[in-house]
Amino acid sequence: MELDLVGKTAVVTGASRGVGLAIARQLVAEGVRVVGAARTITPELKEIGAHPVAADLSTPEGAEELGAQALAALGGVDLLVNNLGGGDDFTLNGFLATSDAQWAHSFEVNLFGTVRVTRRLLPSLLERRGSVVNVSSMSARLPGTGPIEYGAAKAALNAFGKALSEEFGPQGVRVNTVSPGPTRTGMWEDADGFGARLAEAGGVGHRDFLAGVPAAMGMSTGRMVEPAEVAAVVAFLASDRAASVTGADYVVDGGGIKTV
Ligand SMILES: NC(=O)c1ccc[n+]([C@@H]2O[C@H](COP(=O)([O-])OP(=O)(O)OC[C@H]3O[C@@H](n4cnc5c(N)ncnc54)[C@H](OP(=O)(O)O)[C@@H]3O)[C@@H](O)[C@H]2O)c1
Numbered sequence: 151m152e153l154d155l156v157g158k159t160a161v162v163t164g165a166s167r168g169v170g171l172a173i174a175r176q177l178v179a180e181g182v183r184v185v186g187a188a189r190t191i192t193p194e195l196k197e198i199g200a201h202p203v204a205a206d207l208s209t210p211e212g213a214e215e216l217g218a219q220a221l222a223a224l225g226g227v228d229l230l231v232n233n234l235g236g237g238d239d240f241t242l243n244g245f246l247a248t249s250d251a252q253w254a255h256s257f258e259v260n261l262f263g264t265v266r267v268t269r270r271l272l273p274s275l276l277e278r279r280g281s282v283v284n285v286s287s288m289s290a291r292l293p294g295t296g297p298i299e300y301g302a303a304k305a306a307l308n309a310f311g312k313a314l315s316e317e318f319g320p321q322g323v324r325v326n327t328v329s330p331g332p333t334r335t336g337m338w339e340d341a342d343g344f345g346a347r348l349a350e351a352g353g354v355g356h357r358d359f360l361a362g363v364p365a366a367m368g369m370s371t372g373r374m375v376e377p378a379e380v381a382a383v384v385a386f387l388a389s390d391r392a393a394s395v396t397g398a399d400y401v402v403d404g405g406g407i408k409t410v
Contacts (some may be wrong), residue, residue, distance in 0.1 A: 153389040156181030160388070161216070161222040163234035163267060164194040165200060168335030169285060170233040172377035174200045176385045182229065184346045185220040189274050207234050207263035208255065217270030227274045229388045232264040233285040235304070236337055242351050253299045253380045260303035265310065272318070279322035281392075283384050286329045288367075288403045295367065304329075308399055310373055315397035324396035326387045331403025332363050333375040369406030 160177050173199045174186045182386050184226035186200035186374050187207065203219045205212040220227060227346030237256050241248045264284060275282065286304045293301025308327055315325035332338060336344035338360060376391035380402050386392055387400065401407055 151386075151391060153180050153387050155229075155385070155386060157183075157230040159226060160229035160231060161185045161186075161220045161224075161227055161271060162200070162231045163170075163187050163216070163263065164236075164285075165202075165233065166190055166195050167370045169330065169333060169338065169377045169380050170231075171195060172381040173231050174198060175287075175326050176378065177229070177231075177388075178292050180385060180389075183224055184268055185216075185223055187216045187220075187234075202254055207219065207267065207324070208258040209399070210266055213263060213266035213270055216267060220271065221267075221274060226278055227271050228278050228280040230268065230271050230275060230280070231384055231388065232267060232281045232282065232284070234263045234267075235260045235285060235287070237300055237344075240300065240347075242297075242347060243251065245298050246318075248297070250343040256297070256299035256303045257306070260300065261306050261310065262360050264307060268314070269314050272323070273307050273403070277323055277330055281324040282287075282311075282314070282326070283387050284325070284327045285380070285384070286311075286327045286399070287381070288329050288331045288401060288406055289340055290329060290399075291401075291407055291409075311399075312397050315355055324392070326395060326397070327399040328380060329399055329401045329403065330375055330380045330389065331366055331369060331401070331406040333402075334378055335378060336361070364404065366389065367403075368408060369403065369408045373404065375402055 165174040166188035184200040187203045189204040218272040289301040292302035332380045
């Protein structure tokens with residue numbers, strides 16, 4: 151399907167690796183001029199031809215810095231992909247062991263960073279009748295499957311996207327959510343990542359643990375999601391091919407969510 155994105159401009163947050171890098175790569179391949187933001191600028195982000203911006207988006211200053219640099223580099227923004235999220239400090243020990251600081255960090259990274267970047271760039275998106283895609287998680291609908299502070303922050307992100315779509319839809323800006331299930335990124339695969347720590351806590355080898363994730367999460371496809379599969383849905387929703395889709399939450403979870 152031709153997405154007609156050639157010549158558009160985009161900002162992708164959390165673009166240095168994982169799902170965000172796949173989204174930036176897909177958009178560049180569609181002919182989009184992309185600004186990709188993260189704290190660390192990786193060689194991969196530079197190699198795909200995105201304009202990198204280093205910013206800590208868990209702070210108001212970082213969001214402001216990204217907004218200013220993106221507008222200076224692109225002249226205006228057609229597409230905003232708020233992929234920033236996850237958590238460096240996920241707890242494995244349940245609610246009683248989760249501190250205020252961990253709750254606050256989860257909401258900074260999974261919600262407030264997106265709120266601030268969106269507020270900064272919305273005037274430009276309105277001018278260009280652009281579109282926003284927020285990357286949430288199946289944990290927003292199944293909050294018991296992940297750390298409690300993560301599911302709660304992602305559920306709030308879904309509500310944010312829905313409300314935004316209603317407020318700005320009449321002015322021509324669409325807002326949608328994409329909710330992946332377990333996706334093959336460093337979060338699961340890195341030796342010191344969340345997946346490795348879960349495996350250790352369960353007394354299972356990392357590789358065996360990963361092999362069991364699809365079944366444990368009820369994924370009908372029998373495998374984890376690939377980052378490029380999330381990116382394809384994001385690119386479609388960002389494009390005018392999805393002109394009548396707004397306020398929606400597209401789940402990319404291999405069939406893990408069983409309800410209609
Ligand atoms: N992987 C999954 O199974 C899965 C499932 C459902 C939903 N998701 C969602 O998909 C999105 C991407 O996940 P992922 O697995 O690709 O994560 P990832 O591999 O951990 O990548 C996270 C990205 O966000 C950036 N980032 C983190 N904290 C940041 C901060 N404070 N300021 C700026 N950038 C920051 C990271 O770069 P730096 O560290 O260099 O800043 C990196 O580019 C997240 O919203 C996540 O919640 C993932």
